[in-house]
Amino acid sequence: MKDLENLTAELAGGRLSRREFVQRVVGLGLSGTAAFALMEACGQGSQSSGSIQLSFVTWSYGVSTIQDNIKKFQSSHKNVQIQFQDFAWTNYHDTMVARFTGKTPTDICYSSDHWLSEWAAARWITPLSSGFSDLTSYKSDYFPYVLQGMTYQGKLYGIPYYADTWAFLYNQDHLQRAGISTPPQTWEELTQQALEIKSKGIANYPVLLLFSQSDPGSIEVWESMVFSRQDGHLFDDNLNPVFNRAGSAAAKVIDWIRDAMNNARIMDPASLTSEEIPVVKAMASGAHTFTILETYNQAELNKSGSGPFAGKFKMAPMPGETHNTVGYVRFYAVTDQLTRRPPDVQKAADQFLQYFGGKVNGTFSPVVVRWAVENGLGFGWKSLWDDQQVRTAFSQWGDPDMLRRNQELARIKEGLTKYFPDWDVFTRAELQKAYLGQTSTQAALDAMAEKWKSLKQGNS
Amino acid sequence: MANVTAATEAGRTPALRRRPGPGREAIYAYLTLLPVLLVVAAFSLYPILYAAYLSLHKELLTDPGDHHFVGFGNYVDVFHSFYLVDSVTSTLVFVLMSVPAVMVFGLLVALLLNQAFAGAGILRVAVLLPWALPPVVSGIIWRWILNDDYGVLNSILRQLSIVHYAIPWLSNPQLARVALVFAQVWHEGPLAAIFLLAGLRAIPAETYGAARVDGAGWWAIFRHITLPLLRAPLLLVLIYETIVAAVTFDLVYIMTGGGPANATALVSWFAYTEVFKFVNLGNGSALAFLIAAALLVIILGYLRALRVESNR
Numbered sequence: 217m218k219d220l221e222n223l224t225a226e227l228a229g230g231r232l233s234r235r236e237f238v239q240r241v242v243g244l245g246l247s248g249t250a251a252f253a254l255m256e257a258c259g260q261g262s263q264s265s266g267s268i269q270l271s272f273v274t275w276s277y278g279v280s281t282i283q284d285n286i287k288k289f290q291s292s293h294k295n296v297q298i299q300f301q302d303f304a305w306t307n308y309h310d311t312m313v314a315r316f317t318g319k320t321p322t323d324i325c326y327s328s329d330h331w332l333s334e335w336a337a338a339r340w341i342t343p344l345s346s347g348f349s350d351l352t353s354y355k356s357d358y359f360p361y362v363l364q365g366m367t368y369q370g371k372l373y374g375i376p377y378y379a380d381t382w383a384f385l386y387n388q389d390h391l392q393r394a395g396i397s398t399p400p401q402t403w404e405e406l407t408q409q410a411l412e413i414k415s416k417g418i419a420n421y422p423v424l425l426l427f428s429q430s431d432p433g434s435i436e437v438w439e440s441m442v443f444s445r446q447d448g449h450l451f452d453d454n455l456n457p458v459f460n461r462a463g464s465a466a467a468k469v470i471d472w473i474r475d476a477m478n479n480a481r482i483m484d485p486a487s488l489t490s491e492e493i494p495v496v497k498a499m500a501s502g503a504h505t506f507t508i509l510e511t512y513n514q515a516e517l518n519k520s521g522s523g524p525f526a527g528k529f530k531m532a533p534m535p536g537e538t539h540n541t542v543g544y545v546r547f548y549a550v551t552d553q554l555t556r557r558p559p560d561v562q563k564a565a566d567q568f569l570q571y572f573g574g575k576v577n578g579t580f581s582p583v584v585v586r587w588a589v590e591n592g593l594g595f596g597w598k599s600l601w602d603d604q605q606v607r608t609a610f611s612q613w614g615d616p617d618m619l620r621r622n623q624e625l626a627r628i629k630e631g632l633t634k635y636f637p638d639w640d641v642f643t644r645a646e647l648q649k650a651y652l653g654q655t656s657t658q659a660a661l662d663a664m665a666e667k668w669k670s671l672k673q674g675n676s
Numbered sequence: 677m678a679n680v681t682a683a684t685e686a687g688r689t690p691a692l693r694r695r696p697g698p699g700r701e702a703i704y705a706y707l708t709l710l711p712v713l714l715v716v717a718a719f720s721l722y723p724i725l726y727a728a729y730l731s732l733h734k735e736l737l738t739d740p741g742d743h744h745f746v747g748f749g750n751y752v753d754v755f756h757s758f759y760l761v762d763s764v765t766s767t768l769v770f771v772l773m774s775v776p777a778v779m780v781f782g783l784l785v786a787l788l789l790n791q792a793f794a795g796a797g798i799l800r801v802a803v804l805l806p807w808a809l810p811p812v813v814s815g816i817i818w819r820w821i822l823n824d825d826y827g828v829l830n831s832i833l834r835q836l837s838i839v840h841y842a843i844p845w846l847s848n849p850q851l852a853r854v855a856l857v858f859a860q861v862w863h864e865g866p867l868a869a870i871f872l873l874a875g876l877r878a879i880p881a882e883t884y885g886a887a888r889v890d891g892a893g894w895w896a897i898f899r900h901i902t903l904p905l906l907r908a909p910l911l912l913v914l915i916y917e918t919i920v921a922a923v924t925f926d927l928v929y930i931m932t933g934g935g936p937a938n939a940t941a942l943v944s945w946f947a948y949t950e951v952f953k954f955v956n957l958g959n960g961s962a963l964a965f966l967i968a969a970a971l972l973v974i975i976l977g978y979l980r981a982l983r984v985e986s987n988r
Contacts (some may be wrong), residue, residue, distance in 0.1 A: 293914055652937055
């Protein structure tokens with residue numbers, strides 16, 4: 217009997233597989249049926265210690281790092297098994313919509329400020345307030361845009377995976393060859409510098425921007441350019457559009473882009489079909505001088521072996537009067553499905569979230585530090601800038617003080633409502649029509665405003 | 677042969693004489709068909725009926741508590757949508773450009789492959805390769821070839837000094853439309869060629885021989901023998917390629933994402949956008965039914981033409 221107790225304890229502790237358990241129970245003289253009955257009887261035990269399965273879904277960035285992090289988490293939490301799946305970033309939203317609608321088991325997933333309103337309104341993800349109290353205690357240490365990006369109707373929905381800003385990057389080698397000592401402070405100055413670079417044959421199109429209609433980042437680049445200007449707002453406090461007012465920052469941005477692409481010819485027309493990776497590759501090749509990219513791409517561009525200009529890519533505040541830019545947060549979100557799972561599974565999810573995005577024993581978890589140090593991903597925590605290891609790592613490809621300053625200047629995108637995705641899709645095309653000169657700046661902005669009003673009214 | 681005819685005339689062929697009814701054979705026949713019918717019902721009928729249900733209800737995923745019956749409200753929404761006119765126009769332009777191009781390409785290749793020459797067998801297999809590639813892969817290939825900055829096509833044109841600056845193949849709305857048609861022809865042309873080659877092979881050699889004896893040249897033979905006898909396969913290719921072109925989605929998704937400025941956003945792209953971007957299953961289903969209805973009208977028109985042709 218004692219042997220049987222030991223065996224059931226070993227099964228419950230995850231030290232025996234189900235097959236080994238049956239074999240050894242039969243070896244004790246019990247029938248196979250009895251062995252299975254015993255195994256079922258201690259099923260709850262095996263659930264909590266050996267076979268808690270958590271489904272974790274991400275987009276395909278740093279997959280080998282994620283897998284390694286999972287392995288390390290599982291080695292310290294032997295009762296938890298992570299079922300990991302990843303999908304391409306460009307298809308991630310649509311894939312997740314299909315998963316949620318089809319009720320495919322998903323416990324924890326990456327999400328973004330971009331989709332928070334939609335996912336929360338659809339009740340696909342759930343606030344952290346219940347059962348995840350430790351995770352909500354970090355709020356005061358987040359940069360404001362990070363906290364705003366994870367908050368919907370006053371409730372916190374996640375813990376940062378990473379939080380970055382859109383940064384103005386330039387090729388210092390090009391500037392030096394053109395005899396330019398400092399990067400542009402305003403958009404008009406950028407035009408002058410680009411014309412100088414073009415006239416000297418250093419780059420035919422000094423400016424390349426991420427404006428592909430299919431890339432969700434395109435609206436973030438555009439909003440960054442709006443924010444950087446005086447009175448750079450899209451909506452008032454009641455979410456009424458202000459961007460279509462005469463002389464608005466948005467109108468100035470569109471006019472600048474039209475001029476840069478069609479008259480001054482300093483902006484590559486390929487911008488209209490350029491997504492993140494092609495922009496990074498084109499910049500690395502030295503074909504262009506100026507761009508706006510997610511900050512972590514400065515690490516990619518300056519990485520040894522990335523191209524002939526590795527180490528030459530610098531960051532400057534976004535040109536414009538305010539230098540404001542868009543900050544965004546990608547975060548670990550908890551699905552509504554998880555709230556219906558047993559308490560021990562939710563507890564495991566809590567531990568997983570702490571390990572992947574929070575703190576362990578009062579210090580930042582190794583995963584949080586790893587993404588920053590190894591991949592140069594921005595982070596949402598103000599106090600992590602005090603970590604010497606992080607500062608040293610960031611100073612190898614950028615200027616930590618500049619990076620932090622950009623985070624302080626960053627603002628969350630305006631208009632993040634559950635109908636923002638509808639407006640975003642409409643707006644991307646309208647902006648392109650304006651850039652191409654198919655429609656006037658004012659007509660495009662008026663169409664965007666009308667669309668916003670009808671969506672707002674339809675959702676009121 | 678005589679015995680079979682006699683037996684039929686004498687009414688001794690039960691299967692032909694017996695009227696359908698609940699006899700054992702009929703029950704057996706229905707039971708035999710049942711598994712297939714169930715599969716069809718599960719994978720075709722149910723989704724269609726469910727989509728019809730969705731198209732008549734409010735099914736906005738960001739409003740999970742409200743699924744009330746809206747009648748044809750979703751259809752009205754689609755008709756009033758910002759994208760319908762432009763996307764239908766883009767789709768028509770795409771169909772009108774790509775379908776004739778695919779047919780001409782297919783016909784020329786079929787005529788070439790119908791000749792006897794060294795390596796014709798290998799060429800017949802090789803020509804099918806683009807069609808054998810999934811459209812997504814075709815899209816990726818063409819997107820790389822046509823990339824403005826580092827695409828192969830611009831690189832070759834520059835090396836040959838034909839152009840000095842990169843041509844914005846996918847960033848210019850007109851060029852992007854043409855590029856999409858080109859990719860469609862490259863992908864669909866081979867299948868059309870094989871269809872038409874089969875049609876060419878079915879034309880008796882004696883017909884060509886007789887024409888040559890009468891002194892007909894290649895153009896007269898092509899115009900008065902080949903084309904008339906290829907009408908049925910040409911019509912089939914026309915129907916098939918029209919359907920394929922009208923619902924093209926993969927190439928758009930991969931190559932242009934509907935841009936620039938919605939120039940390549942076909943109506944099927946917006947069916948996808950309604951469901952996956954706007955998370956509005958009601959409007960998405962309504963639009964899908966409208967596309968299906970439009971296609972049905974076109975197909976019926978084609979079939980009528982085909983029937984007229986076969987009755988000649």
